[in-house]
Amino acid sequence: MSRTKFITGLLSTHPALEIRARELAHHYSLVRLRHAPVSGYFLQLKNEGLELNCMDKKDNGPVRVDFVGGTLGHRLRFGGGRGQPLARAIGIKPGFDPSVWDATAGLGRDAFVLASLGCRVTLCERSPVLAALLDDGLKRAALNAEIGAWIESRMMLEFDDSTVALANLPDADKPDTVYLDPMYPAGKSSVLVKKNIRAVQQLAGEDRDSLPLLDMALTVAKRRVVVKRPHRAGPLHDRKPDTSIESKKTRYDIYVTL
Numbered sequence: 001m002s003r004t005k006f007i008t009g010l011l012s013t014h015p016a017l018e019i020r021a022r023e024l025a026h027h028y029s030l031v032r033l034r035h036a037p038v039s040g041y042f043l044q045l046k047n048e049g050l051e052l053n054c055m056d057k058k059d060n061g062p063v064r065v066d067f068v069g070g071t072l073g074h075r076l077r078f079g080g081g082r083g084q085p086l087a088r089a090i091g092i093k094p095g096f097d098p099s100v101w102d103a104t105a106g107l108g109r110d111a112f113v114l115a116s117l118g119c120r121v122t123l124c125e126r127s128p129v130l131a132a133l134l135d136d137g138l139k140r141a142a143l144n145a146e147i148g149a150w151i152e153s154r155m156m157l158e159f160d161d162s163t164v165a166l167a168n169l170p171d172a173d174k175p176d177t178v179y180l181d182p183m184y185p186a187g188k189s190s191v192l193v194k195k196n197i198r199a200v201q202q203l204a205g206e207d208r209d210s211l212p213l214l215d216m217a218l219t220v221a222k223r224r225v226v227v228k229r230p231h232r233a234g235p236l237h238d239r240k241p242d243t244s245i246e247s248k249k250t251r252y253d254i255y256v257t258l
């Protein structure tokens with residue numbers, strides 16, 4: 001299936017999208033997000049990739065999934081390797097790279113870090129706009145001489161609701177670790193959050209159904225479930241984890257299922 005057709009197909013499932021298929025077919029698209037809570041954004045497919053733009057001119061720059069340059073390229077080179085808190089939380093050990101189901105893929109930043117360290121990661125995202133951005137970012141990164149080979153073999157995208165997709169996974173495909181990074185409720189400082197996080201918050205909304213997702217994750221993960229939390233927040237739905245690993249702004253709560 002052509003890239004344009006794939007993206008059009010994904011986006012047509014989103015009730016809040018007005019799709020200008022003719023322009024998409026010409027590889028230069030303008031897709032407006034019509035209704036609240038996503039009004040004020042539009043998508044464009046340019047030569048540099050698919051990008052989400054904000055109509056508000058003050059909001060500087062588009063949101064694109066860029067696994068090659070930008071902050072992710074920097075994190076790849078200087079991110080702390082296999083000793084970083086995320087890697088330890090997921091269960092990466094010398095000689096062992098767990099398979100990971102990233103149940104809340106978002107813009108794929110955490111999944112990218114884990115794949116760069118050796119994990120095979122399934123990125124599951126239910127927002128069609130974010131899934132389309134991810135698909136585009138993965139396809140462009142797969143063409144990169146430096147990282148393309150492992151992007152293609154270790155990062156798989158699923159456009160689905162993880163609670164449903166995990167429930168339907170055959171035993172042979174069950175991952176060692178399920179990773180959850182549900183959206184935090186927007187706080188007082190939300191005007192200050194970075195543009196890409198703000199865009200994800202507005203597109204995906206609050207994750208009100210993270211309790212059934214956590215329950216499903218706990219029944220499917222072969223070894224552990226890891227939940228990313230803000231430093232000062234309590235555990236997700238007050239479920240006490242077996243242990244936690246802290247970093248500067250984040251805590252990873254670990255639920256052992258082995």
Ligand SMILES: C[S@@+](CC[C@H](N)C(=O)[O-])C[C@H]1O[C@@H](n2cnc3c(N)ncnc32)[C@H](O)[C@@H]1O
Binds near residue numbers: 109161181182
């Ligand atoms: C905070 S973002 C995740 C950010 C991500 N960890 C990253 O590194 O870019 C949460 C994302 O999870 C997605 N999400 C929440 N619940 C989901 C579910 N049940 N299935 C699939 N995606 C889900 C939301 O649409 C949103 O894009």
